[in-house]
Amino acid sequence: MKFKIGDKVLVKDSVVKGKVAKLLKDKVFVLDEDGFELPYQESQLILVNIEQSKLSLYTDINNKMLLQKERLVEGTRRSTKKSKQEKYGVVMEVDLHVEKLVKSKSGMSNADILNKQLDTANHKVNFAIKNRIPKIVFIHGVGEGVLKEELYRLFHRYSLRFEDASYQKYGLGATEVTF
Structure with a gap:
């Protein structure tokens, strides 16, 4: 064992x-x-x-791996052709922090909160597909990674491409989905 x-x-x-x-x-x-x-x-x-929340306390923004990732992402962005929406910064952002979704979270269990966050994400994915929105950034925070893993399952069900969102803009707690 x-x-x-x-x-x-x-x-x-x-x-x-x-x-x-x-x-x-x-x-x-x-x-x-x-x-x-x-x-x-x-x-x-x-x-x-180690708890994810404790791990994030020790994350060094000058870390070699993060700097390499940042350079790689910047190089990729320069070489790809951007749509008009991307060019003018029209990217749908969805903040999945529970405080942004409900007036009060009192009385909600962790499962209730997670279900509300996933329902919201599912609704926004369907909305983006229906309205041909090319990208959504889901802001989920760092936490312990439960919401992030469930979001990844949702994106796999829709066969969507996704990656970590811009570290400079969102830090480590956001995922960018491309349709």
Whole structure:
């Protein structure tokens, strides 16, 4: 087994996260954030070595890899022909932070929030397809990456091209979708 008692884990295809409480022959019992001990197969779990929010605190903007990525993206942008909408900066931006989507998030569980964000994203993708909008930038934030992974699944269902949005403009928390 690759898990130890006390390891932080995420459950694939779910918003459940917690710590490994027990290990049996074929089951890993996870103590979730609500205090429930739930059994999972090892293949259903992802080990979390460091929280994404803590990781972002240590991100160095002068990092060699980020600088190389920035140069590569800038070089690619110069060489591609831009549509009129892109030329004049008409790109649809959708902020998926829950504070932008609802008046109050009190009483909403993490699953409710995620579902609201995904419903909004799905609606905006359909709107862009119907109205022939060439690009959407979804601002999702850094967080722990759950929303980002679910957005990627949504984009794969529509067979859309997507990549990290401009680091200079949005930082690490946005994805650009091209139709």
